[in-house]
Amino acid sequence: MSIEEKVAAVLAPWVHVAKQADVVVLIGVSGGVDSMVLFDVLEHLRHTLVFRLVACHVHHGLRGTEADRDARAVQNFALQRHVEFRMMHVDVLQNRLPGESEEMAARRLRYEALKNVADEYESCILVTAHHANDQVETMLDRILRGTGPSGLRAMREVRPIGRHILVRPLLTLYKNDLIQYARTRNLPFVEDSSNADLRYRRNRIRRELLPYLRTSFNPKVDHALLQLGRIVADEDQYLTGVAREHMLACTRRTHDGTLIAREDLLRLPIALQRRVIKLVLEGIDESVTWQYAEIENLLELVRSEKTRRMMLPHDWMVFTTVDFLHIGRFASRGDSEEFPWNPFPLDWSSFFSFLRFHWQVEAKVVKRPIAYPTSHFEAFFARSREECFIFRPWRVGDRIEPLGMKGSKLVSDLFTEGKVERVLRPYYPLLTLGDEILWVPGLCRSRSHLVDSKTEFVQQIVFRV
Amino acid sequence: MSIEEKVAAVLAPWVHVAKQADVVVLIGVSGGVDSMVLFDVLEHLRHTLVFRLVACHVHHGLRGTEADRDARAVQNFALQRHVEFRMMHVDVLQNRLPGESEEMAARRLRYEALKNVADEYESCILVTAHHANDQVETMLDRILRGTGPSGLRAMREVRPIGRHILVRPLLTLYKNDLIQYARTRNLPFVEDSSNADLRYRRNRIRRELLPYLRTSFNPKVDHALLQLGRIVADEDQYLTGVAREHMLACTRRTHDGTLIAREDLLRLPIALQRRVIKLVLEGIDESVTWQYAEIENLLELVRSEKTRRMMLPHDWMVFTTVDFLHIGRFASRGDSEEFPWNPFPLDWSSFFSFLRFHWQVEAKVVKRPIAYPTSHFEAFFARSREECFIFRPWRVGDRIEPLGMKGSKLVSDLFTEGKVERVLRPYYPLLTLGDEILWVPGLCRSRSHLVDSKTEFVQQIVFRV
Numbered sequence: 001m002s003i004e005e006k007v008a009a010v011l012a013p014w015v016h017v018a019k020q021a022d023v024v025v026l027i028g029v030s031g032g033v034d035s036m037v038l039f040d041v042l043e044h045l046r047h048t049l050v051f052r053l054v055a056c057h058v059h060h061g062l063r064g065t066e067a068d069r070d071a072r073a074v075q076n077f078a079l080q081r082h083v084e085f086r087m088m089h090v091d092v093l094q095n096r097l098p099g100e101s102e103e104m105a106a107r108r109l110r111y112e113a114l115k116n117v118a119d120e121y122e123s124c125i126l127v128t129a130h131h132a133n134d135q136v137e138t139m140l141d142r143i144l145r146g147t148g149p150s151g152l153r154a155m156r157e158v159r160p161i162g163r164h165i166l167v168r169p170l171l172t173l174y175k176n177d178l179i180q181y182a183r184t185r186n187l188p189f190v191e192d193s194s195n196a197d198l199r200y201r202r203n204r205i206r207r208e209l210l211p212y213l214r215t216s217f218n219p220k221v222d223h224a225l226l227q228l229g230r231i232v233a234d235e236d237q238y239l240t241g242v243a244r245e246h247m248l249a250c251t252r253r254t255h256d257g258t259l260i261a262r263e264d265l266l267r268l269p270i271a272l273q274r275r276v277i278k279l280v281l282e283g284i285d286e287s288v289t290w291q292y293a294e295i296e297n298l299l300e301l302v303r304s305e306k307t308r309r310m311m312l313p314h315d316w317m318v319f320t321t322v323d324f325l326h327i328g329r330f331a332s333r334g335d336s337e338e339f340p341w342n343p344f345p346l347d348w349s350s351f352f353s354f355l356r357f358h359w360q361v362e363a364k365v366v367k368r369p370i371a372y373p374t375s376h377f378e379a380f381f382a383r384s385r386e387e388c389f390i391f392r393p394w395r396v397g398d399r400i401e402p403l404g405m406k407g408s409k410l411v412s413d414l415f416t417e418g419k420v421e422r423v424l425r426p427y428y429p430l431l432t433l434g435d436e437i438l439w440v441p442g443l444c445r446s447r448s449h450l451v452d453s454k455t456e457f458v459q460q461i462v463f464r465v
Numbered sequence: 466m467s468i469e470e471k472v473a474a475v476l477a478p479w480v481h482v483a484k485q486a487d488v489v490v491l492i493g494v495s496g497g498v499d500s501m502v503l504f505d506v507l508e509h510l511r512h513t514l515v516f517r518l519v520a521c522h523v524h525h526g527l528r529g530t531e532a533d534r535d536a537r538a539v540q541n542f543a544l545q546r547h548v549e550f551r552m553m554h555v556d557v558l559q560n561r562l563p564g565e566s567e568e569m570a571a572r573r574l575r576y577e578a579l580k581n582v583a584d585e586y587e588s589c590i591l592v593t594a595h596h597a598n599d600q601v602e603t604m605l606d607r608i609l610r611g612t613g614p615s616g617l618r619a620m621r622e623v624r625p626i627g628r629h630i631l632v633r634p635l636l637t638l639y640k641n642d643l644i645q646y647a648r649t650r651n652l653p654f655v656e657d658s659s660n661a662d663l664r665y666r667r668n669r670i671r672r673e674l675l676p677y678l679r680t681s682f683n684p685k686v687d688h689a690l691l692q693l694g695r696i697v698a699d700e701d702q703y704l705t706g707v708a709r710e711h712m713l714a715c716t717r718r719t720h721d722g723t724l725i726a727r728e729d730l731l732r733l734p735i736a737l738q739r740r741v742i743k744l745v746l747e748g749i750d751e752s753v754t755w756q757y758a759e760i761e762n763l764l765e766l767v768r769s770e771k772t773r774r775m776m777l778p779h780d781w782m783v784f785t786t787v788d789f790l791h792i793g794r795f796a797s798r799g800d801s802e803e804f805p806w807n808p809f810p811l812d813w814s815s816f817f818s819f820l821r822f823h824w825q826v827e828a829k830v831v832k833r834p835i836a837y838p839t840s841h842f843e844a845f846f847a848r849s850r851e852e853c854f855i856f857r858p859w860r861v862g863d864r865i866e867p868l869g870m871k872g873s874k875l876v877s878d879l880f881t882e883g884k885v886e887r888v889l890r891p892y893y894p895l896l897t898l899g900d901e902i903l904w905v906p907g908l909c910r911s912r913s914h915l916v917d918s919k920t921e922f923v924q925q926i927v928f929r930v
Contacts, residue, residue: 144682146689148696204681216669217609224611227757231613238736239700271703292692
């Protein structure tokens with residue numbers, strides 16, 4: 001199969017699926033040999049497969065005049081082939097995040113810029129020139145840094161990116177084949193001088209490590225790694241699917257985090273326990289790269305018979321109760337300025353927690369109170385179908401009409417009597433109905449919504465403290 | 466945890482499980498620092514954990530006087546500590562198999578020798594001094610050679626070996642810790658001069674590759690690989706378990722191989738398809754290391770709509786029919802000199818095949834013949850509970866009493882009339898009962914065991930050709 005046939009085979013189904021009169025294929029072109037070959041191939045294919053080709057060069061504001069030269073080279077080529085051309089400028093040095101290397105920042109900003117261009121179209125096919133050698137280098141990089149099996153998974157040929165798709169049609173081709181093609185077709189391309197800079201880890205892998213491995217251990221080491229990556233990708237996909245099913249079965253989302261049923265989790269094979277935890281962590285915060293050590297620590301917490309707590313990166317926190325592991329954000333803020341956390345309606349039957357207080361709450365509908373509440377942490381309310389009970393944080397000036405008293409009382413006075421620390425008060429949950437406060441859990445119940453013989457639905461709420 | 470505590474923790478449960486008055490712990494001792502440290506530790510532990518320690522040194526007949534020196538060093542140490550000592554001699558150069566490196570042969574023969582000593586006891590705990598660095602080197606070796614995820618799996622701390630178990634209590638400890646221990650305890654140990662020989666791949670990994678990776682990429686690369694190995698080991702175990710269940714559901718063993726139901730297999734996720742095929746291949750021949758390429762080829766065969774056949778290493782052969790993939794040995798011989806394949810009894814209900822003829826056979830019990838046989842490849846027999854119908858290959862002089870004729874006929878004459886090639890005749894299956902031939906499938910049915918109105922059990926046999 002020629003390179004052109006290969007690219008056509010990968011791309012064609014997606015061009016056809018789009019079924020628009022004017023499918024946009026957006027290619028990121030650095031000007032290097034990989035992207036220029038793909039550019040050339042796509043420029044031919046646009047007539048046979050029928051799509052609108054847009055080329056985009058991202059200028060990183062690094063490497064001074066050399067970068068300007070590269071940008072001009074791509075622009076000229078686009079002009080010459082009558083291809084729409086977009087130039088995007090990003091400033092890597094200005095926009096580098098803490099802990100991010102220059103390479104990582106450049107990569108992130110490049111993708112963002114490409115995605116911004118893509119977003120100008122209703123939907124488009126974003127195409128990059130990653131090839132087999134990139135795959136091999138990425139895998140080696142991850143193996144050496146430390147990774148789990150998911151990290152060994154090869155890049156996928158096609159994946160969604162926002163409302164668009166990202167296609168990498170050269171993934172099974174080696175760089176040598178691309179260079180050969182560029183020579184035969186007499187294509188212009190530029191050489192990024194930083195590719196020779198051995199201070200960059202990636203360049204050391206490409207220019208030192210891989211040649212050494214090929215000479216000293218296995219001339220086909222690239223092939224060996226690609227094969228491993230393909231198998232791992234399939235197994236990873238399968239395991240993720242299985243783990244997701246189990247995750248749905250043994251976790252519950254709450255307003256401020258996720259609950260994992262310890263017993264359900266521990267019944268799974270260890271391989272799945274680890275993957276469920278990983279999915280939960282990724283689900284609560286995609287922006288964090290969760291480490292193996294954190295997953296292992298969480299599993300130890302789940303296995304431990306004691307109830308404990310632990311801090312995670314980015315203010316995430318974990319604590320265990322007898323039945324659950326609760327992962328949530330200690331310092332999470334509500335959407336409004338007014339509240340430190342978002343008020344939420346009380347479902348008739350539900351289970352949730354107030355993380356800051358280490359309280360777990362169970363609500364259910366009962367026929368009659370089974371017994372009198374044994375503490376202020378348990379209460380029964382007459383509740384009609386239409387009534388929406390809300391939990392919200394305390395505000396200055398809140399008053400309650402206590403059961404067994406006349407008139408009302410400031411909740412802040414209850415806090416003082418109950419020795420609730422000042423810093424915790426803004427987080428304290430109150431059960432409310434409209435403007436009325438029904439209950440300050442642990443401290444005081446109002447005389448509203450009492451249960452009597454005519455009550456149809458009895459809402460029971462128990463705080464496990 | 467000290468080294469001694471670590472070893473005790475790993476070993477203790479197995480010593481206790483054995484529950485014998487006189488548990489034998491057999492240690493293989495090369496004389497190098499790893500095994501001498503373990504020897505020393507076990508020599509202490511034998512009093513507290515209570516077991517009988519036996520040390521065994523395997524002399525490989527390589528490295529001339531240096532090897533003799535090593536053997537003596539171990540023997541002296543054993544003598545000094547009053548530990549039972551065994552010396553085993555193997556001849557690596559004489560016993561090397563084709564395609565085997567000197568290292569591989571030495572390793573195989575060493576294990577065989579240790580297992581021979583172990584077999585002198587009813588059951589024993591075989592102990593080796595593999596440590597964390599060995600793990601790392603093995604993983605790197607496999608990654609570079611080319612492996613699937615199973616190959617990335619770290620060595621297990623405990624595994625069965627024949628009727629014994631193999632325990633590797635030092636697996637989580639690094640070599641440096643062992644050297645430290647040896648120094649502190651002033652232990653004698655020998656240095657194998659071949660360890661410095663960079664012609665050996667293993668030594669290049671230890672002395673060149675790993676130091677380079679630590680310096681240039683990640684000082685904790687060993688830790689990174691061990692962690693990967695542990696996760697992969699758990700996931701591999703899980704996937705193997707799942708695949709085994711599916712394998713049992715979609716395969717059937719026959720007298721000469723294995724049948725895989727194509728549709729059942731193709732319904733599985735690709736990750737499991739691959740693992741089921743791998744398990745089947747390992748099941749039919751453990752001695753072969755099946756390659757990824759062979760598994761992929763088999764999967765392609767299963768997916769292909771055409772029926773095809775393919776040769777595998779070691780005379781194994783595969784062919785497909787509409788419903789099945791059949792893996793078997795083309796040239797398999799029977800145990801006796803007399804037959805090219807082993808006769809086998811016909812189960813009342815069964816499904817099997819004659820590989821050389823590409824025939825699949827279905828046997829079942831029916832109430833009455835549903836219809837008259839439409840060809841000589843289908844037949845009905847009256848069969849009583851006690852009668853053992855046997856399929857066996859043709860022998861010179863075999864005669865049958867054909868239905869609709871008087872007297873008997875030579876089967877060889879039937880072959881000639883039916884144009885069965887001479888080379889195939891010795892493999893041709895005949896259905897027999899005692900000395901009587903009931904059926905030459907495809908050619909002639911005998912007048913014996915006909916079905917009539919008094920027949921209780923009707924055995925139907927259909928050849929799909």
